[in-house]
Amino acid sequence: MRRAATRDRSTARAPIALGVLLLTLFLSLALPGTARAATAACVADAATGCINGTIRTAAGDPAVGVVLAVDGPGGASQATTDATGRWTAPVTEAGEYTVTLDAATLPAGEQLRDPASNPRTVTVALGASAGALFPLGEPTAGGGSGGEASASPEEDASDGEVADDAEVGAPVGASESGSFSWGRLAQQATSGLVFGLLLALASVGLSLIYGTTGLSNFAHGEQVTLGAIIAYIGAQTFGLPLVVAGLLAVMVGAASGWVQDAGLWHPLRKRRVGTTQQMIVTIGLSMALQYTYQFFFGGGALRIVTTTPTMITAGPVRISTTSLWSLLIALLVLGAVAYFLLRTRVGRATRAVSDNPALAAASGITVDRIVRLVWVIGAALAALGGVLMGLYLNATSWNMGGALLLLMFAAVTLGGLGQAFGALAGSIVIGLVVEMSNLVIPSDMRYAGALLILILVLLLRPQGILGRAERIG
């Protein structure tokens, strides 16, 4: 049926090609010359060796933005920990390297458990990785009392010549050895709620776009990254106040949504390119955009705000003021989206298109205009989610959105594909699962737990929590 509709092929061809090119060049034109040196991920091969490690705070959270200097026979270089607390430095010559941690860049209130072992010496061979451990916590040697930082003291007694990267102070042992406490549960639940609401900002857009166009947008994660990166440029390169930078990011995000729909998806729909085909296009777009970000901003962590956030303690729960503000903004914006969808004319039209585009068109709704609007709103929400997520995670990077994408899909599927409120509920569930699974499984597997839920939902209730039971086979 669709194959017959190739009449306007020649007319549609040029704008689409142009759209593709425009989109990929979008950033390169918008952000000239902001390329900066950063640590790219290091892969050990015949000519390179890697020194790496992961730095975690005493509470087991990744320590972001810690600067380490590496010096040795292959020359000196610098590494910065990324959003997961991981740092890596490639070396091109084997030998002994000194790794110095810049204690001034540690998050506030954190200190080295063993200051004597900074700087430390690591022996690296080409084609291999060597770990350099810098455990954080109370500086006493026997102090396993520092809460979850119960990484064995033998670990920092070893002279750092570990062939693999040790997740320093990771709650691996801690979570297994019955360190469960109600305080920790409350802490994780709070983090989960914040994370879930921020995730919801991004996934509501994904869900709206799926609802109105039937497109599973694999490039939605890049919209999230875009927001975070624009905020980074605004705040760090141009020195704007954070709020202004955030607003700028949302506006650029909205504009990119408009450009994307006008330049790419609208022409594709007009050409009657099927949604599955469009889905593969989004995959290509996602890949192109991710590497474009990496091209200009490198593979390292980008900190939107470099000051350390002030923490508020309420009972067992510690939360930063930034996270509280983010929570508030997310709630307000999601409330506004709900109001828009339920109470306004355009919102009702959006839901009508979501339900049945043909019927909506027949009843006088301009489907294309609604879809355009949905793209703008979805991209703007994603950008806002990206800014807040970048603040919540302390830093952003070229693949932040990519890493979150599958969680968004999990949330959207959990709530029922195309259901905006389902996406909200699903996001909160996923957020709670991601953060609270820390209590049971190693923290670096927490995303896997959320994805497992995605698969289980599809097995047991494919229409999602709020979706209507219908045949989707």
Add this chain to the structure above:
Amino acid sequence: MDWSRILVNVAGEIFAPTTAAYALAAIGLNVHFGLTGLLNMGQAGFMLLGAYGFAISTIAGWPLWAAVLVALACAAVFGLLLGIPTLKLRGDYLAIVTIAAAEIVRLIGRSTALTDLTGASSGLRGNSYKDTFQDASPFPDGTFALGPFEYSLNASNSWWIRLVGWGLVALACLLVWLLMRSPWGRVLKGIREDEDAVRSLGKNVYSYKMQSLVLGGVIGAAAGIIYVLPRAVQPDSMGRPMTFFIWTILLLGGAATVFGPVLGSIIFWVSLMLIKSVMREGVPTSIMRTEQIEQFGWIIVGVTLMLLVIFRPQGILGDKKELAIDVR
């Protein structure tokens, strides 16, 4: 610019082990997508499982044949597990689930909890599992030069791995060719074109889809072994981008064809190598640093995938009538 060196490098890509591994993985994906119409977005997961299965059992001291069997069995079980919840669902659900499942494999593999088994994110070093494969080589030790191409006979990036890799590619092509002509293959194509019609003929669509998923996955696992033999098992190098490259390769060469994946893989790696080496020589580092050239290459891949899907979804060798992207 040293053109002869660049040309030798580029021509070397034509029969490089990586090219063979990707061709093999794309053949597996072709069984899924080209023949059956399954949108498997997790082919890298099958490869990673194959690589882990092979490497871990070899390190545990198992002989070559047993390790290969373990790798293939891992992929088969993974395919079964994946197929049970998803094969009854619509295409894009399958895509999301397979991509998520592949990520789960990678996340678990790189978790520090399994450092003893999988080496966490730094992976398993090549030398720890290469021996059984290299010992199986009939060649003497040393290097051998064929024209300008000089590689060692057995070690790592060797003639031996090239021989085995391309031998497997040839076998897989033959298998796909035979399957496409067999009654079984016709049922798969029928499912691709119209699932309900096949069901009304009394065929068990679910079971056929499952067989296709497992078969393609097993071919993917073999590709995973070939891919990691000249290097190391690095979970992060076998993530989503790898799946997307395989898709680009398949769509470039032409889905639902016998030689499409092979041609796609060769063109993909040769042109990528050509672009990168010319840029490395020709573009001053003040304009683009070395790692930026690398990223520029991947940007081109992404744009190529988009343009391919929009303008020529059947690829170079394919037939548009045979393309199953939007049947359902």
